[in-house]
Amino acid sequence: MVVGLGPGDSDLMAPRAREAIETAQVIVGYKGYISLMDSALLEGKEIISTGMKGEMERCNRAIYKALGGRDTVVVSSGDPGIYGMAGLVLELLDKLGVAHELEVEIIPGISALAAAAALLGAPLMHDFAVISLSDLLTPWEVIIKRIEAALEADFVLVIYNPRSKKRAWQLGEALKRVKMIRGDDVPVGVVRNASRQGQEVKVVRAKDVDESSVDMLSIIFVGNSQTRVHANRMITPRGYLEKYSPPQEVEKG
């Protein structure tokens, strides 16, 4: 099983995910996420955890554990299907020629983007594009082309992996396009550690983004041409209030 842990707070993890972890014999995951998990949940289990860039090793070991008949769960933060571990597990199964030997179930989770959007207000009420700025596995030309296309077609933009120590200039290039195409004042939401310890939420204008405070634990939202800021919240209107007359007052309580 590939299981989504949700953003971090245990009361945002689905009961189905919890049950899968409780009944598993082997838990496989990035050590940063394993350490966030309730330790009671891991008691008595074999834990396989590796660091950043250890994805392939983890998936490989998980597959061989499962082939040996052990109930194995690969955990992934947020939703395992959004830039998560689901794909690598399925790809590797296929590459190893064992896709038909193992039954893999994917249990979805509350994605980082949903958790962050809830903290910002309602930025995703209209069409949106989700883009990772990491050019480790994707050429930068493809990434920047996608950003420009999404901006020009007036999608709300959700940016994953916006900046790391070794990959610092890409965010500036992306924001340059944002300001050029959507203007200096378009609302931008920056959420760090959404719904987990160390949570930070900021709503600013594109021209005021503090790049140095952005890292790999951050996720960035760029509003579309209609997105507004009210009471420090980002709201992308869906169009109801523009189309239909405002509702009548009704009795309170």
Place this chain on the structure above:
Amino acid sequence: MVVGLGPGDSDLMAPRAREAIETAQVIVGYKGYISLMDSALLEGKEIISTGMKGEMERCNRAIYKALGGRDTVVVSSGDPGIYGMAGLVLELLDKLGVAHELEVEIIPGISALAAAAALLGAPLMHDFAVISLSDLLTPWEVIIKRIEAALEADFVLVIYNPRSKKRAWQLGEALKRVKMIRGDDVPVGVVRNASRQGQEVKVVRAKDVDESSVDMLSIIFVGNSQTRVHANRMITPRGYLEKYSPPQEVEKG
């Protein structure tokens, strides 16, 4: 509070959402979703439910209940932040001039797109664009322009509200662009009633989509240029296996 119910199965609803509903005095929601909820959860509460297109009335009544001092929860299927009720509640608060009188918390949920992706395999391992085909509140020219832009920039496409009885031709227009820009054979996933009763999951080629079986309970995924089908699953590679050498065999079990 605006609370995400998740896709439908109660074991995919977050504990925080369940608790919010349990402790609320008033529950407000679309009658189709209220009827899917565990009836024990609703016992003894005031229920305000209306039909399709009753969103504005529901939000309005919820706000007045809350202004009257009642603990009020607006429920939204999937994640309330993705084409859900979060935006309308916040917009209406602002329009009514009471944004500072009420504290609104948004509790995220497992989105329909995450639930559907888990059933299809791993279509969202790379950048994706989410587009609603409903032209009730958005001009069709804007929608089709977004579809073309997303296809040309090689985003995976996620299509919400693909087809209704009164709105049948739009899907054909969208699929025409898909076939033109991405080819007849690009993998397309069609999921109906993801993780709730009546679930249907199909993986086909763009040229073989059966439009007549698609409705408002369906969500459609169009692969990017790299998306493949293996063992009837849609997999969009992230690029690990292309970049790094395949892993070594390890001991089973």
